[in-house]
Amino acid sequence: MTTATPQPQAGAEPPGPGAGRPRAAVMEDVAALAGVSAMTVSRVLNTPAKVAPKTRERVLSAMRELDYRPNSAARVLATGRSGVLGVVSLDTTLYGPACTLYGIERAARSAEYVITIASLGELNRRSIEDGVERLRAQSVDGVVIIAPHRSAAEGLRRLPPDLPVVVVGAGDDLTVPVAAVDQRAGAVRAVRHLLSLGHETVWHLAGPADWVDADGRVEGWRAVLEGEGRDVPPLLSGDWSARSGYEQGRVLAADPAVTAVFAANDPMALGLLRALREAGRRVPEEVSVVGFDDVPEAPYFAPPLTSVRQPFGEVGRHAFQLVLERVGGGGGGGAPPGGPPARRTVEPELVVRESTAVRRGAR
Amino acid sequence: MTTATPQPQAGAEPPGPGAGRPRAAVMEDVAALAGVSAMTVSRVLNTPAKVAPKTRERVLSAMRELDYRPNSAARVLATGRSGVLGVVSLDTTLYGPACTLYGIERAARSAEYVITIASLGELNRRSIEDGVERLRAQSVDGVVIIAPHRSAAEGLRRLPPDLPVVVVGAGDDLTVPVAAVDQRAGAVRAVRHLLSLGHETVWHLAGPADWVDADGRVEGWRAVLEGEGRDVPPLLSGDWSARSGYEQGRVLAADPAVTAVFAANDPMALGLLRALREAGRRVPEEVSVVGFDDVPEAPYFAPPLTSVRQPFGEVGRHAFQLVLERVGGGGGGGAPPGGPPARRTVEPELVVRESTAVRRGAR
DNA sequence: TGCCCTGATGTTTGCGCTAACGCGATCGGC
DNA sequence: GCCGATCGCGTTAGCGCAAACATCAGGGCA
Numbered sequence A, B: 001m002t003t004a005t006p007q008p009q010a011g012a013e014p015p016g017p018g019a020g021r022p023r024a025a026v027m028e029d030v031a032a033l034a035g036v037s038a039m040t041v042s043r044v045l046n047t048p049a050k051v052a053p054k055t056r057e058r059v060l061s062a063m064r065e066l067d068y069r070p071n072s073a074a075r076v077l078a079t080g081r082s083g084v085l086g087v088v089s090l091d092t093t094l095y096g097p098a099c100t101l102y103g104i105e106r107a108a109r110s111a112e113y114v115i116t117i118a119s120l121g122e123l124n125r126r127s128i129e130d131g132v133e134r135l136r137a138q139s140v141d142g143v144v145i146i147a148p149h150r151s152a153a154e155g156l157r158r159l160p161p162d163l164p165v166v167v168v169g170a171g172d173d174l175t176v177p178v179a180a181v182d183q184r185a186g187a188v189r190a191v192r193h194l195l196s197l198g199h200e201t202v203w204h205l206a207g208p209a210d211w212v213d214a215d216g217r218v219e220g221w222r223a224v225l226e227g228e229g230r231d232v233p234p235l236l237s238g239d240w241s242a243r244s245g246y247e248q249g250r251v252l253a254a255d256p257a258v259t260a261v262f263a264a265n266d267p268m269a270l271g272l273l274r275a276l277r278e279a280g281r282r283v284p285e286e287v288s289v290v291g292f293d294d295v296p297e298a299p300y301f302a303p304p305l306t307s308v309r310q311p312f313g314e315v316g317r318h319a320f321q322l323v324l325e326r327v328g329g330g331g332g333g334g335a336p337p338g339g340p341p342a343r344r345t346v347e348p349e350l351v352v353r354e355s356t357a358v359r360r361g362a363r
Numbered sequence C: 001t002g003c004c005c006t007g008a009t010g011t012t013t014g015c016g017c018t019a020a021c022g023c024g025a026t027c028g029g030c
Numbered sequence D: 001g002c003c004g005a006t007c008g009c010g011t012t013a014g015c016g017c018a019a020a021c022a023t024c025a026g027g028g029c030a
Helices: A027-034 A038-046 A053-066 A072-079 A095-110 A125-136 A150-157 A183-196 A212-227 A242-253 A266-278 A312-328 B027-034 B038-046 B053-066 B072-079 B095-110 B125-136 B150-157 B183-196 B212-227 B242-253 B266-278 B312-328
Strands: A084-090 A114-120 A142-146 A165-168 A178-181 A203-206 A260-263 A288-293 A306-309 A343-346 A349-351 B084-090 B114-120 B142-146 B165-168 B178-181 B203-206 B260-263 B288-293 B306-309 B343-346 B349-351
Touching (some): A027 A038, A027 A053, A072 B072, A084 A095, A084 A125, A095 A114, A095 A312, A095 B114, A114 B095, A125 A150, A142 A312, A178 A183, A178 A312, A183 A212, A183 A260, A183 A288, A183 A306, A203 A212, A203 A242, B027 B053, B038 B053, B095 B114, B095 B142, B125 B142, B178 B183, B178 B312, B183 B288, B183 B306, B183 B349, B203 B212, B203 B242, B260 B266, B312 B343
Parallel strands (some): A084 A142, A165 A178, A203 A260, B084 B142, B178 B343, B203 B260, B260 B288
Antiparallel strands (some): A306 A349
8 A cells, every 4th residue: 555656577565465575675664663854864865964873874774775876877867976987988898998997896896886888889979979979878967088089089178067077098188087007108118118128119010000008108209219310110000809910929029120019008018039049030039029019928928028117007096086076066068167188198117027138249 | 937946056047148058958848849749759759650750850859959858867757667787896907807797888878778886895895785776876777797707696686676686707506697607518519629639637726615616617727627537737826817827737737637627717727837847848839728717918928838718708698688688677676587597608619729738649 | 931953754756657547420221 | 422531739747756834743942
């Protein structure tokens, strides 16, 4: 007799004989059991300080007894806040995105947020807008976009202005806040390291042309070489995969002038190592190789790979932080008043292992 | 004057001078513009066939004009269905979980579902229950648990019975449906392959003892050896990491009797390869190695790794399918009437590369 | 003693949507 | 030409919760 709503399954009569489980308890039920009004129950949940300790205890124990769980949909409807953060990402199987996602998730968890993901089959304006839209339809409070892609950046320009959005690892010409690793600095360190070992110059095996991360690394590489007055060898590009590293590596291996290579990520470096090995060129005696990412397996490559470690977890944390600030503070407004949008950058770190060595007969 | 609700930000008067954006359109607005009732708008969204084509068109164009987006929270509240699927997973950074997650996500997307994830810091009864609880608080329609861990399995026994749950890769003594790779079959193939190359027996570098996947591989390995009347060497275990593979590999490398090793995953195989190399034992000439997972980099290891490919994407798809069946059909009533819960298994595949070869002087 | 103020609790209302039903109009069959 | 069966759409009534305002008790202070 309680409410007699047209709940489809399971009879609703309280003292019914068999009949399925007795519908989950709602706030009203708790209130009745505790002898208070529903509003007081709500207060116990949201502003416990405003409820007398004794009452609060009574309500809490009623909740326990009924195994009450607040209905999030109802709360969202009433408050306009969902406590859900959306993440749009390209292929979450890749090491970088996966780690970033994980970082975001951990940060979100400790702030009582939950995240929902929309991964993209391909990366372009359409798919990004589509991903954001899918999340928006779920009333997320904000969105983090992991899409370090040039063409993606365009899609970002026409985002819904009423939704806090933060981008991970994009270029710096955007109107949205960005959390990123300083790719340029990482590349600089890698190249400086190689030059300091006596190499005349450094080849670069870059990532796909329209990835902003790849661009940053190319820039850093070129800047150091030019700054030191070295030759800038022709650029080779792969697609991040070990396979592409192998293919380009065969080209490099055939050129005896090549003594130092900076690969834009670890899988490509791995492919490169194999190509060098097959060509009979020893690493690091004849050729030094530096990777980027420092995947957990890098220390076990043949030889153990010198690499630039990216603190993806940190980036994820920053990204979450940025969204949170926008959700809470700015009331959903885009950039903070005046000035360009926030940009949080973290520094990568060079980890030296055995794939780099002093150039034979240097100096 | 439309509704004059206490919306915090932005004045609500229609012809107000400055004042922020004009509140998102709701169903009533669309209805008004199209000259119909809100219910008809709702029908256009949910049962378009029941609306006259002409009316439907009018409504649709009104939606477009107002940039209307249905409010999911309200819909959830009214229907009890959220269209959200929860995924509880250990460290989504690991290759297996990441791929499975991705598979689930793709399957979900094509079914108009969205997924939210709760990753776990550690894996035990408490954390699993906690993860499920966190998701449940978000009114998910169902949950997939990626937790191939013995101790996890216990946590599964006392899941809320009113929530459709599917487990990925768990043991077979559960009361919930399972989607999994047939680990045993994969191990059998790996070991058979090695025996067929003339090796007297096969060592096994296993995963952590309480992982069900690890167990399955151990079982398959042991079964083949015993079935063929071979010696069963002592078992070595790692923790899935390349580092542990390296450490255990040093032990194996020191034993000249070892000519064939089956590693329980690729990173451990990688570490093992390094240990063998450092010990001066050549692969595959002196020692053959097989991995498990077939990560994308495996073909570029030194030497390219023979491995057992796990179709994680498939598993993800099956897992999603299983939940969906439970959400739609069973009305959330746990296992299907009679018989044990469903179990969907996919077969892994052996990919032969250059880390395995005929035993020197065999037969 | 009377007043206002504070703190604890209750009442009302509405968030945006959809299930269930109702009612008029159209339609085919005999 | 009448009747029941559609079809198309509107009306009503909640889903469970929280914001705003209302209420009521007690206590300090003049």
